[in-house]
Structure formats: structure tokens, C-alpha cells
Amino acid sequence: MKEAVTHDVDGDALAWPQLTIDRSKRGSLVDQIVASIALLVNGRDLRVGTKMPSVRQFAKCNGVSTFTVVESYDRLLNLGLLSSRRGSGFFVTRNDVVAPTQAALQPGPTSIDALAPDLYSGVSDALPVGAGWLPPEWxxxxxxxxxxxxxxxxxxxxxxxxxxxxxxxxxxxxxxxxxxxxxxxxxxxxxxxxxxxxxxxxxxxxxxxxxxxxxxxxxxxxxxxxxxxxxxxxxxxxxxxxxxxxxxxxxxxxxxxxxxxxxxxxxxxxxxxxxxxxxxxxxxxxxxxxxxxxxxxxxxxxxxxxxxxxxxxxxxxxxxxxxxxxxxxxxxxxxxxxxxxxxxxxxxxxxxxxxxxxxxxxxxxxxxxxxxxxSARPYKRMIERLVAQLDQGRERTIERLAQVGMTPIARPRGGMFVSAGWSAPPTVQRNGRVIADLALKAGILLAPSEFFMLRPPESVWFRFNVAYAADTPALLAFLKAIDD
Structure with missing residues (x-):
């Protein structure tokens, strides 16, 4: 078994064991590393203050690339399990974070994804409520x-x-x-x-x-x-x-x-x-x-x-x-x-x-x-019309979403988007990704808060494109059913 040397909070040398990484298993190497380290930290096998192996040490010990280690450490930082100190490395920060399981880390085959082709191709039959483009006629x-x-x-x-x-x-x-x-x-x-x-x-x-x-x-x-x-x-x-x-x-x-x-x-x-x-x-x-x-x-x-x-x-x-x-x-x-x-x-x-x-x-x-x-003369007039359409669509979107109990998490100053949701905290059964997956099956493309955040969301919210969300009965019917 390969070992790298790290140190605990008292400065004593500790042997870092090679993690069990199954390359044939569904899910990325990063997911497996994050889940394994989270279990070690939460199980007190790695105490608060323990210095982690350097990126290169960890990569060599576990036979993975340094890029994989960087992303793994990055996710552990965002989970609050590790902290970094400039010039000193990475350290265990806390032991009270729930370890992410492999099942939680892996989306299913019908799961919505921030880089899903349907969100960018424009050829999907699904209603692009979460998309980043406007209708061509706009x-x-x-x-x-x-x-x-x-x-x-x-x-x-x-x-x-x-x-x-x-x-x-x-x-x-x-x-x-x-x-x-x-x-x-x-x-x-x-x-x-x-x-x-x-x-x-x-x-x-x-x-x-x-x-x-x-x-x-x-x-x-x-x-x-x-x-x-x-x-x-x-x-x-x-x-x-x-x-x-x-x-x-x-x-x-x-x-x-x-x-x-x-x-x-x-x-x-x-x-x-x-x-x-x-x-x-x-x-x-x-x-x-x-x-x-x-x-x-x-x-x-x-x-x-x-x-x-x-x-x-x-x-x-x-x-x-x-x-x-x-x-x-x-x-x-x-x-x-x-x-x-x-x-x-x-x-x-x-x-x-x-x-x-x-x-x-x-x-x-x-x-x-x-x-x-x-450089054509109509361009400035086109922009003025576009801004007016967005203003009207934004107000209508906020009004429609209010009908299903959703409020903006911030009052937009203009533009294409309204981010709105419910105040209740997310749960395993009811969170942005779960609801977006259900919407996808119903022919609606939603963009949940998880697409945009490094922190765990404190509430369930989505980014809505006002050009598609302002007057869409199918969207409101779906959201009302979810909220009931």
C-alpha cells in the first residue's frame, strides 16, 4: 500500500493510506475522493487541524492527476471540510458536515445538468424557461x-x-x-x-x-x-x-x-x-x-x-x-x-x-x-424595443410566480432573468435538482440554484428567463403542482 506523510494537529507524523478508488465504478474520480475524505473526516480518522498531503503527494499516492486532486480539494473547501493557508497547504477544518454519498454525488441518466446540450442547442422541444437566450423574434x-x-x-x-x-x-x-x-x-x-x-x-x-x-x-x-x-x-x-x-x-x-x-x-x-x-x-x-x-x-x-x-x-x-x-x-x-x-x-x-x-x-x-x-440604423431602436419587452416580461414573470407562492431572491434591476423560489430550505426529497428533473420529464427546462452556487442553497429557487416564463400556463401548472 502506498503512503504519503501528513501531520496531525499536534505536529505528529501520520501515514496517509491510499484510498480505494474504483475506476470502473459509475461516477467521477473526484466524487469518489470527496466522499472518501468526507467519511474519514466525519469519522474522526482525520482530526481538525490535520494537514493534508500536498496536491502532488496525494496524486502520486493515489495514482490520479493533479487536476483531479485540485478539483477534489476545491470541493472539500466548499463543503467546509478543508481550509487552505497560502504557502502552508490544506488542513482539516471541521467534523460536523454530513458526508456526501456516492448516490448523492451522481446524477441519474435523466438528470438536468448545467452543461446539458438541451440548455444550449435551442432544438429541444422542451420549454426553455431556464435558457440563456431570447426568442429569435425578440x-x-x-x-x-x-x-x-x-x-x-x-x-x-x-x-x-x-x-x-x-x-x-x-x-x-x-x-x-x-x-x-x-x-x-x-x-x-x-x-x-x-x-x-x-x-x-x-x-x-x-x-x-x-x-x-x-x-x-x-x-x-x-x-x-x-x-x-x-x-x-x-x-x-x-x-x-x-x-x-x-x-x-x-x-x-x-x-x-x-x-x-x-x-x-x-x-x-x-x-x-x-x-x-x-x-x-x-x-x-x-x-x-x-x-x-x-x-x-x-x-x-x-x-x-x-x-x-x-x-x-x-x-x-x-x-x-x-x-x-x-x-x-x-x-x-x-x-x-x-x-x-x-x-x-x-x-x-x-x-x-x-x-x-x-x-x-x-x-x-x-x-x-x-x-x-x-452599425445599421435599426440597431439602437431594436435595443430599445428589446429592453421594453424585457421590462414587461419581467414584471409579468414576477406576478405569475407570485401566484404559485414564489418570490424573487433579489429584485432585478433589468435584463433577462428573475431568480425566484420558495423560502423553505431544501431537503433530499425536495430541492432544485430534484424539481428540475421532474420538470424535464414534463417538457420544461429549469435552471435550479445548484447550477449557480458554490455554497449549499438555503432555499429552493430557479433562474427564470422572462421571455419564456411570463405567459406560460404549463410552467405555472407544474410549479403549482410541486408546491401543493
């Missing part, structure tokens, strides 16, 4: 189709080569001019085009982090981002966000304890809450980032749906410590897959190098289509 189909047809008239000379590494120059010039007029001074060479916002997040993580680095995220926050951070071997640490913004006491504690490399934040119309940071909170966040020397990645994809004058970290900071990510998936169509990164002149070259290494250039045809759409 975007202005004529404007988009005209832009796509125009883009297809690309000159024959442009069919050679891969296109400009930074992205279609005319679109970058347009973005830089628009941002300079409305938010902050920006040059075209400070704009890097991407395959949407998630691609932008991936490039930033590849460029600025390494496995084992701490990355701060909002809790609740964007579900795909949590998975992406773990995929890169980083440790995601959640900072609670609620009705009134970020929990700055928690932010200060975590920043001091973990020395994060960067933090992702939605300044306006946060996903999934729909809230926005005040000017004062944004200034305070910049101060914390300066004090503890970490980057701020501003997820700004909902900016065009927000009110003019709302806080902008990039505008306050001038792209010194802030990296701004934008996208057109919420105002045009997610099918076009065009996003952007705005960053300092010193950071853009390295991001560009990683972009070329990871996948060369982005689609010039898509970028041309976006340019023709956003």
Missing part, C-alpha cells in the same frame, strides 16, 4: 438575417488566410469608438475578438493563472465559469452576492487568506440575480483588488440592456487592473458566437498569443455579420 430577425446575408458577400481576396489575429478590424474599430464615446477611452488595438464570452474567459484563465491558483467568483454566479475554472486546475472561491451587492466582509477575508490571482464579476444585471453594483460598491471593489493585487475580469455582456450611467469597473479603472469582456449573444443572437476582450496594451499581446496557440483566429464572417448588424 432580437429582430430581419436585422440579423440582413447582416448575415451582407457578411456572406465577403470579397474573394478575404478567403485567403485566416483573417486578422485580433479579429475583423472594422468591428474592432467600431467597438473601440462606441466604448470611447459611452464608457472609457479605448483603442482598436486594445480589443481582441473571441468566440463569445466563455471563450474570452478561457483565454484569460489560460493567460493569467496556473493550476492551484485561487480565482474569486460571485456566489451565485455564471455556472459555466465555475466548471471552466476547475477545468484549468484553479480553486474557485465564492464571494456571496445578494440583493444589495457583494459581501465585502467575506471578500476581504478571502482575499487576505487566499491571495487570489483574479476575480470575475458582473457589474450590471448580474447573472442570475439581475442586480447591479452601485458606484460606491464598484469603487470599493477596485480598492480591494488594488490592496490585494489581483485582476478584475468584468463580465459586461449585459451592458446594452442596462441603464446609462450604471457603474463600470473598466471606466473607473481605465483598463489598468480591469479586463472587460463583452458579447453580442444577448442583443443579436448566440448563434453568431462573437465576443470581445478589452485590456491594457501590455496584456493584449499575451492574450493574443494564447488565442493563436489555442485555436488561431476567429470567424471573420461572423464578425462581419455582427458589424453590419450593430
Amino acid at each position: 432580437y429582430g430577425e430581419t436585422t440579423i438575417l440582413d447582416a448575415v446575408r451582407h457578411a456572406m458577400k465577403i470579397p474573394a481576396s478575404r478567403l485567403r488566410g485566416y483573417g486578422h489575429p485580433l479579429g475583423f478590424p472594422t468591428l474592432r474599430q467600431h467597438l473601440a469608438a462606441t466604448l470611447s464615446e459611452e464608457l472609457f477611452a479605448c483603442e482598436p488595438d486594445q480589443v481582441l475578438l473571441t468566440h463569445g464570452a466563455t471563450h474570452a474567459f478561457d483565454l484569460i484563465l489560460r493567460t493569467l493563472t496556473k493550476p492551484g491558483d485561487t480565482v474569486l467568483v460571485e456566489d451565485p454566479g455564471y455556472s459555466n465559469l465555475l466548471s471552466l475554472i476547475r477545468h484549468h486546475g484553479c480553486i474557485a472561491v465564492g464571494i456571496p452576492r445578494g440583493e444589495h451587492g457583494l459581501d465585502f466582509d467575506a471578500l476581504m477575508r478571502q482575499a487576505a487568506a487566499t491571495h487570489p490571482k483574479l476575480m470575475f464579476v458582473n457589474t450590471v444585471l448580474q447573472n442570475p440575480l439581475g442586480t447591479s453594483l452601485s458606484q460606491a460598491q464598484a469603487h470599493r471593489l477596485l480598492g480591494v483588488a488594488e490592496q490585494f493585487d489581483f485582476w478584475l475580469v468584468e463580465d459586461d455582456i449585459y451592458r446594452e440592456l442596462a441603464s446609462r450611467g450604471d457603474a463600470s469597473l473598466a471606466a473607473m479603472d481605465g483598463l489598468r487592473r480591469v479586463i472587460r469582456v463583452g458579447s453580442f449573444s444577448k442583443t443579436l443572437s448566440p448563434v453568431l458566437r462573437v465576443g470581445s476582450i478589452c485590456a491594457s496594451n501590455t496584456l493584449i499581446p499575451e492574450l493574443l498569443r494564447i488565442k493563436m496557440l489555442a485555436g488561431l483566429t476567429t470567424s471573420e464572417i461572423n464578425e462581419r455579420a455582427v458589424f453590419h448588424a450593430v
